[in-house]
Amino acid sequence: MDLNYTAAEQKFRDELRAWLADHAPQDWTGRKAPGRSMEEHFAYLRAWQKRVYEGGWAGISWPRQCGGRGATVIEQVIFTEEMARASAPPLANVLGLALIGPTIIAHGTAAQKERFLTKILSAEEIWCQGFSEPNAGSDLASLLTEARPDGSDFIVNGQKVWTSYGWAADWCELVVRTDPAAPKHKGLTVLLIDMRSPGVEVRPLRQMTGESEFNEVFFRDVRVPAANVLGAVNNGWNVALGTLMHERATLGAGLHIVYSRQFQRLVKLAHSIDRNGAPAARDPVVRQKLAQIYAEIEIMRLNQMRSISRISQSGAPGPEGSIQKIFWSELNQRFQQVAQEVLGPFAQLEKGSEFAFDDGQWAYSYLRARGNTIEAGTSEIQRNIIGHFVLGLPRSY
Amino acid sequence: MQFGLTETQQLLKNSARDFFPAECPMAEVRRIMEIDGAYDVMLWRLLAEHGWTGMIFDEEHGGMGLGLVEMAVAAEEMGRILLPGPYFSTVFLAGALLNALPKNTGRNACATAICEGRERATVALLEESARWDTGGVRMQVVDGRLTGRKLFVPDASAAECLLAIVRAGDELAITQVHNAASGVSIRAMPSIDRTRHLYAVDFDQVEVEILATGDEAQRALDRAMDIATVALAAEMVGGMERITEIAVDYAKTRKQFGKPIGQFQAIQHQCADMLLLTESSRSAAYYAAWALQENAPDARTAVSVAKSYASEAYREAGNRAIQVHGGMGFTWENDLHLYYRRAKASEIAFGDAAFHRERIARMVIDA
Ligand SMILES: Cc1cc2nc3c(=O)[nH]c(=O)nc-3n(C[C@H](O)[C@H](O)[C@H](O)COP(=O)(O)OP(=O)(O)OC[C@H]3O[C@@H](n4cnc5c(N)ncnc54)[C@H](O)[C@@H]3O)c2cc1C
Numbered sequence: 001m002d003l004n005y006t007a008a009e010q011k012f013r014d015e016l017r018a019w020l021a022d023h024a025p026q027d028w029t030g031r032k033a034p035g036r037s038m039e040e041h042f043a044y045l046r047a048w049q050k051r052v053y054e055g056g057w058a059g060i061s062w063p064r065q066c067g068g069r070g071a072t073v074i075e076q077v078i079f080t081e082e083m084a085r086a087s088a089p090p091l092a093n094v095l096g097l098a099l100i101g102p103t104i105i106a107h108g109t110a111a112q113k114e115r116f117l118t119k120i121l122s123a124e125e126i127w128c129q130g131f132s133e134p135n136a137g138s139d140l141a142s143l144l145t146e147a148r149p150d151g152s153d154f155i156v157n158g159q160k161v162w163t164s165y166g167w168a169a170d171w172c173e174l175v176v177r178t179d180p181a182a183p184k185h186k187g188l189t190v191l192l193i194d195m196r197s198p199g200v201e202v203r204p205l206r207q208m209t210g211e212s213e214f215n216e217v218f219f220r221d222v223r224v225p226a227a228n229v230l231g232a233v234n235n236g237w238n239v240a241l242g243t244l245m246h247e248r249a250t251l252g253a254g255l256h257i258v259y260s261r262q263f264q265r266l267v268k269l270a271h272s273i274d275r276n277g278a279p280a281a282r283d284p285v286v287r288q289k290l291a292q293i294y295a296e297i298e299i300m301r302l303n304q305m306r307s308i309s310r311i312s313q314s315g316a317p318g319p320e321g322s323i324q325k326i327f328w329s330e331l332n333q334r335f336q337q338v339a340q341e342v343l344g345p346f347a348q349l350e351k352g353s354e355f356a357f358d359d360g361q362w363a364y365s366y367l368r369a370r371g372n373t374i375e376a377g378t379s380e381i382q383r384n385i386i387g388h389f390v391l392g393l394p395r396s397y
Numbered sequence: 398m399q400f401g402l403t404e405t406q407q408l409l410k411n412s413a414r415d416f417f418p419a420e421c422p423m424a425e426v427r428r429i430m431e432i433d434g435a436y437d438v439m440l441w442r443l444l445a446e447h448g449w450t451g452m453i454f455d456e457e458h459g460g461m462g463l464g465l466v467e468m469a470v471a472a473e474e475m476g477r478i479l480l481p482g483p484y485f486s487t488v489f490l491a492g493a494l495l496n497a498l499p500k501n502t503g504r505n506a507c508a509t510a511i512c513e514g515r516e517r518a519t520v521a522l523l524e525e526s527a528r529w530d531t532g533g534v535r536m537q538v539v540d541g542r543l544t545g546r547k548l549f550v551p552d553a554s555a556a557e558c559l560l561a562i563v564r565a566g567d568e569l570a571i572t573q574v575h576n577a578a579s580g581v582s583i584r585a586m587p588s589i590d591r592t593r594h595l596y597a598v599d600f601d602q603v604e605v606e607i608l609a610t611g612d613e614a615q616r617a618l619d620r621a622m623d624i625a626t627v628a629l630a631a632e633m634v635g636g637m638e639r640i641t642e643i644a645v646d647y648a649k650t651r652k653q654f655g656k657p658i659g660q661f662q663a664i665q666h667q668c669a670d671m672l673l674l675t676e677s678s679r680s681a682a683y684y685a686a687w688a689l690q691e692n693a694p695d696a697r698t699a700v701s702v703a704k705s706y707a708s709e710a711y712r713e714a715g716n717r718a719i720q721v722h723g724g725m726g727f728t729w730e731n732d733l734h735l736y737y738r739r740a741k742a743s744e745i746a747f748g749d750a751a752f753h754r755e756r757i758a759r760m761v762i763d764a
Contacts, residue, residue: 001399001400001401001402001403001406001466001683001687002398002399002403003398003399003400003684003687003691004398004691005398006398009398074398267761267762270762281762281763284755287754287755287758287762288751288754288755288758290758290761290762291705291753291754291755291757291758291761291762292705292754294702294757294761295681295701295702295705295706295754295757296706298681298698298699298702299677299680299681299702299706302400302680302681302684303676303677303680305398305400305680305684306400306401306676306679306680308400309398309399309400309401310401312399313401320676323672323673323676323677326669326673327673327677380662380666382669383662383665383666383669383670384662384665384666384669386665386668386669386672386673387659387662387665387666387668387669388665390669390672391645391665391668391669391672392645392649393645393648393649393657393659393660393664393665393668394649394656394657394659394660395660396660396661396662396665
């Protein structure tokens with residue numbers, strides 16, 4: 001066991017830090033600037049990713065021949081840490097970089113890699129993930145959106161829902177049914193679909209936070225060339241599963257840094273908030289709760305380091321990613337609740353209230369955290385996965 | 398950066414995994430726990446012969462000079478089998494304190510005797526206030542003699558060497574007493590963990606040797622308590638891992654409603670949570686061991702993160718393991734209660750979760 005970084009890892013960090021010092025935007029406040037529309041905000045993030053790409057820092061974990069740097073998992077962690085340390089904005093094409101690009105690298109034809117990968121890195125084309133449907137969420141394999149062969153094309157009909165970035169996306173990794181007669185896992189195919197194709201309709205879907213980060217997407221007789229099948233026809237379940245594994249393993253990757261920063265901010269506020277005539281930070285109950293959150297954020301970081309070390313030896317994320325997914329999502333809910341308790345009545349104030357701390361960030365985070373145990377596979381599904389695939393218990397369904 | 402065992406650490410783990418269940422199976426644990434001090438001479442001889450008593454001591458005393466990650470590896474394996482008796486207090490607690498003290502004749506002799514398996518040792522810290530910090534230490538050494546009462550002294554009846562934490566005037570002092578010295582009387586405090594016994598120790602004008610005083614004593618004690626706390630957290634991980642295995646195995650074989658109970662999600666999810674608690678406790682314990690070994694700036698916080706988390710996790714894992722077993726889990730015959738009892742005693746030892754959270758608060762909120 002050696003948690004020190006190697007000379008090579010340190011060198012990587014230094015180079016990146018130097019690059020960020022010169023290139024990270026100075027006007028980024030950590031969230032969408034007031035008065036900017038969602039589209040303007042997104043254009044800003046896209047411009048930032050383009051700069052990162054030009055600097056050679058986008059998709060660093062991808063193999064060199066695919067435009068990456070072949071970075072190790074540990075270098076990826078360093079990357080997230082340094083981005084956070086530099087208070088750099090997030091990259092616009094998150095799903096493309098973390099989930100869909102790697103899936104294309106694993107299953108795509110040479111022509112597909114040539115066509116899509118660079119544009120994912122440069123944020124020239126934004127991607128979304130069209131998996132969930134109104135009647136197929138946890139039971140994803142029961143999805144109904146169908147693709148019927150028609151000459152050398154497929155004709156797609158159906159509906160997707162909860163599609164994050166649907167409104168911004170140029171392309172979509174779409175899971176469809178190509179063989180309705182086969183058992184449910186066997187009749188699926190993944191298509192790479194141009195969101196501008198005739199027959200694709202994206203409708204806003206407002207979330208409980210008030211924003212519309214995700215969408216409903218309707219497909220009516222959308223024509224997709226067979227060249228856009230990712231992997232083999234009717235092998236879509238395996239392709240999609242690869243994406244989901246990446247989702248569980250990577251979605252939480254840099255989060256401990258995000259939580260950690262938010263925690264520092266909360267501690268700072270706790271010193272100035274009055275609780276029974278003294279600063280909240282001196283209240284024994286508050287101290288207990290804050291210390292518990294600190295400990296859990298730290299453990300989340302350490303779990304992450306352990307799993308990264310394991311992946312760096314075994315090569316691929318495994319079902320234990322489910323432990324991470326449960327940990328970060330449930331921790332965030334506990335954290336946001338503690339923040340509400342510590343901040344008192346001011347915590348409920350939303351964006352736009354002149355009395356709110358941090359422009360309503362805490363009320364927003366409290367609500368946003370509620371989605372954490374649902375997105376990327378619910379906590380129940382993650383526990384099923386651990387029960388069956390890690391502990392070897394019989395399947396419940 | 399590599400957060401995993403090295404090859405030699407893995408070898409140590411494998412040899413511990415071979416040794417402990419073979420030499421001290423559960424039937425032996427049950428037999429030994431009925432002996433005063435849960436001290437079995439034969440088992441102790443084996444522990445010494447295989448080098449376990451010397452693992453963290455310097456080679457000059459006959460030890461192996463292993464590091465704290467290695468200590469955590471061994472402690473974890475001992476926790477899996479509920480190793481009974483005075484090993485923990487002798488090596489991981491008193492041993493850590495002896496290691497942290499300046500070399501002198503009394504200290505060196507005790508360290509050597511432990512390595513060679515001739516003596517056992519323990520630390521007497523708590524008094525009536527039952528505080529884990531030295532703020533509760535009142536007992537005075539006056540003219541080289543001790544009078545007063547120490548409580549919750551682990552394994553005292555088996556320990557030849559007692560390290561009593563006392564005061565010399567206002568200063569903290571670490572003293573060494575032989576338990577056969579005149580004026581020492583030891584009474585059992587029958588308690589929840591049957592595998593490790595607690596004692597009240599009365600001192601009446603007992604002659605002692607002072608090993609350290611003042612800042613030197615405080616520093617040595619802080620270091621030793623941190624090390625013992627990490628060893629305990631690692632030991633707790635071993636216990637959690639074992640009861641998770643026991644519960645998962647049971648869930649695969651016990652049938653109700655015509656199917657294994659492990660097919661019911663209510664049971665599966667309890668098992669999944671046990672795994673999450675175990676793995677998270679493990680990450681924290683190993684990090685703390687490494688941080689202490691490397692004297693990392695956040696080492697003390699890491700110790701408290703590990704202990705506060707493990708304190709609640711082991712108990713929670715125990716709750717789930719017993720629940721999965723139904724009525725069988727509530728019987729004396731089933732081994733789970735032995736772990737459940739150990740979990741409670743370990744939760745309390747060296748400060749419970751609330752104690753360590755307050756320590757974290759001092760380091761991260763007040764800093
Ligand atoms: C913020 C957010 C962003 C999202 N982004 C995307 C996206 O970009 N692309 C995309 O495709 N999807 C996305 N989703 C959808 C998400 O993946 C689904 O919501 C999720 O998989 C659950 O499906 P569902 O909503 O249909 O709920 P259901 O599957 O109907 O679940 C309802 C309840 O039943 C439980 N349940 C269901 N099956 C079982 C079972 N077998 N055992 C035990 N309990 C069970 C669930 O745990 C849950 O509590 C997003 C969701 C959110 C909240």
